Amino acid sequence: DATQTLDQGLGTVQAQLGELLRHEHAPLALAQQATSLPAQSPLFTSLLNYRHSPGAADGRTGLAGIRLLYGHERTNYPLTASVDDTGTGFRLSVQAGHPIDPETVCGLLHTAIENLVGALEERPDTRLDRIGVLDDRQHEQLLTTWND
Structure with missing residues (x-):
């Protein structure tokens, strides 16, 4: 049965x-x-790649011991973030279609990752679109300061 x-x-x-x-x-x-x-609206405005690449901690060795001599990535999206999980740590690279302040990008990514980890630990059933990417100051600025 x-x-x-x-x-x-x-x-x-x-x-x-x-x-x-x-x-x-x-x-x-x-x-x-x-x-x-x-x-006319874009379907995506950003892209997040997650690549599990155990053994590639040095950024030069890939699967089955293949050694990367040179690589160049480009994007067609306004913002692309790639996370490489090496098995012993993570590497993060970000590409932007237009010049953007690296500290701003790092701050937004830090807040987004922190909020994602918090949700996974405390509320794993949280919908992804409910996880904020702005810190409290930025959220207040967006909703109050810039919004009459």
Whole structure:
């Protein structure tokens, strides 16, 4: 009886996954049409990459001992943040489409990560869009000072 229930559950998950895989390579233009955003609005304004790269703590060694001689990344987004998890630590790189103050970016990322970790520890069921990226001073400035 337990085996039959498990088989039914796995069958349901497999069917749902099969349905989702049909959309695996859907073009972003199609995704844009499914939103309420105006056609000229960008679907994304920033990008966060998380890469798990154990053994790449020195930033030069990758999978299976492959040594990186040179690399250059570029972005088509206004802001791209990449987190490299080396297994023993993290490396963070940020690219911006326009000049931006590095201290501002670091401050925003610090606040966002701090709030994310806090939510994961204290309220793991918190929706991602409910986790703030602004500190109290910036939040007050945005809502009060700049908003008449």
